[in-house]
Amino acid sequence: MKKWIAVILLISFAGFALYYFFPLSTESPDKEKPAQQIELTFLRNLGNQAFNQAYEEVIAAFEAQHPDIKINMQSMHWGNEYELRLRTELAAGNHPDIMAIDSPNLALYANSGSLLSIDSYMKKEGNIDDIPEGVLNGLTYKNEIYLAPIVESSIALFYNMNLFREAGIPFPSGDPNHPMTWDEVLEIAKKLNNPATGVIGIDPAQGFNVGEGPAYFKMPFLWQFGAEVISPDGTTAEGFINSKEALEALQFYQDLYRKHGVAAVEMPPTPFETDKLGMTVLGSWALSELAQTPGFILGEDFGIAPLPKGDYQVVPNGGWALGISSKTKYPEEAWEFVKFVTGYEGSKIFVDISGDLPARYSVAKNFPELNEYPKNIFIQQDQNYSKSRPVTPAYPVISQAVKELFEDVGKNGKDVEVAANEAAEKINNGLRDIKK
Missing domain, CATH: 3.40.190.10 (Periplasmic binding protein-like II)
Known part of the structure; x- marks a missing residue:
């Protein structure tokens, strides 16, 4: 009898130990596993x-x-x-x-x-x-x-209020739906431009930089005068970047530098912030950058107006x-x-x-x-x-061709029709390479 009692106690203790140390789960094993990340x-x-x-x-x-x-x-x-x-x-x-x-x-x-x-x-x-x-x-x-x-x-026209006051020029409207025309901007640039004091009338499209900036800032010139860079079906630049409307846009751009002398190829350091540049075209991100310039305050030293228009109001996105x-x-x-x-x-x-x-x-x-x-x-x-800029696999070629086109007409003074025809040929070569 003592032997059976000992066996019963041993079994009871083992059952208690299993329950205590290994309690029964109320969930299935699959639910216990964490979801795979x-x-x-x-x-x-x-x-x-x-x-x-x-x-x-x-x-x-x-x-x-x-x-x-x-x-x-x-x-x-x-x-x-x-x-x-x-x-x-x-x-x-x-x-x-x-x-x-x-x-x-x-x-x-x-x-x-x-x-x-x-x-x-x-x-x-x-x-x-x-x-x-x-x-x-x-x-x-x-x-x-x-x-x-x-x-x-987006981009807009930034103007130096100090120079506008000195020249007695009213500040432009800030209404996004009523931009000045480029002809109006040209007349203001002529009044602001002063070689004797080193003041430049306008930087129309961010000078002559590298990378994607030139295409982003300068392509709108073509659009505003009614021109396109390539055909709607993306097959050719001939008759588009060298169209009558494109040549008109390029001639206006060149004249800012060559004929009227209100834009300069070489710019001094920070000309806008130091009252040496009357107007400039900058991106939306420039607001935070200019805010870091001590003593140059929005609404007191500079203002912003919508991007000027040609025949059409167009900005890049x-x-x-x-x-x-x-x-x-x-x-x-x-x-x-x-x-x-x-x-x-x-x-x-x-x-x-x-x-x-x-x-x-x-x-x-x-x-x-x-x-x-x-x-x-x-x-x-x-x-x-x-x-938007043209959506085509040849876009890198287009970007470079537009950059070189505006350098040729603005910086180098090349005949606008010759330069536009060369740009069309470069782009068409790129389009043909893509097809291959």
């Missing part, structure tokens, strides 16, 4: 401190709402370094899941098969009616949307937008990220931190300062009068 690689351009912080905050907000998705963000300096890195990675087969693309280069990546069309996603969930048509056109290639925008850009790799293993998850970042919530966070112009109407309405002078000028121009 998907990691998406995101390659993007570096910007200023606020721009970089904006991306960090947007990603943190996305990951908080999507704990099953981890964003591995990698960044490179803007410009040739970023483009070289991205193209090198793609050529080597190292496709990031998501990538930032400078919108003029869209067709280059879409045509090579590197980008996934997000047309169906955008039309179903991207709320495209909230994006200005001019902006959306620059994100579309062969009738398919490939990129989604976060922020946008375009900026960094997000696309999805055609090689990603996770297109749905990548779209969730793109949708969040470029949608209302993500864009609102980004704009609030970066100070950039939003691409969406709804986000612009959310910031009172964007609906007041001077930022309303940039916003309303972008929404109502903006145009």
Whole structure:
């Protein structure tokens, strides 16, 4: 009997130990396992401190709402370094899941098969009616949307109020819908220009720089006079960049330097801020840059007016937008990220931190300062009068040809028709190379 009692006690103790140390689960084994986290690689351009912080905050907000998705963000300096890195990675087969693309280069990546069309996603969930048509056109290639925008850009006429006062010239209107004509600007530039004191009347399109800036700032000259760079079907530049309207625009531009002498090829350092430049065309981002100049205050020392017009009121648009790799293993998850970042919530966070112009109407309405002078000028121009640069795989050739064209006519004084014909030939060669 003692032996059986000992056995019963031993079994009871073993059962108690199993229950105490290994309690029964109320859930199935599958539910106990944490969901597998998907990691998406995101390659993007570096910007200023606020721009970089904006991306960090947007990603943190996305990951908080999507704990099953981890964003591995990698960044490179803007410009040739970023483009070289991205193209090198793609050529080597190292496709990031998501990538930032400078919108003029869209067709280059879409045509090579590197980008996934997000047309169906955008039309179903991207709320495209909230994006200005001019902006959306620059994100579309062969009738398919490939990129989604976060922020946008625009340019305007900045004028030195001190020099205007000294010359007794009334300040121009800040109404985005009523810009001065280029002829009116020319007359003001003549009054401001003073070689004796070293004052230059106007810098019409950011001098003669390198990179994409020249095409961005100078292409609007052609559009404003009714010209195009290439045909609507993207097959030729002949009869477009060298059209009668283009020659008129180029002649006006050249005359600012050669005939009237109100623009200068060589500029002193910071001429606008030191009262040596009456008017200049700058981007929306210049507001924050000029705010760092002590003693040079918006509304006291300088003002802003809409970009002057020719026969038409047109400004450039375009900026960094997000696309999805055609090689990603996770297109749905990548779209969730793109949708969040470029949608209302993500864009609102980004704009609030970066100070950039939003691409969406709804986000612009959310910031009172964007609906007041001077930022309303940039916003309303972008929404109502903006145009995208040509969407073609040959765009890098076009950008370089436009840069060289304006250098030839403005800096070098070449006959405008000769220079335009040379530009048309360069672009057509590029278009033919793409076909091959």
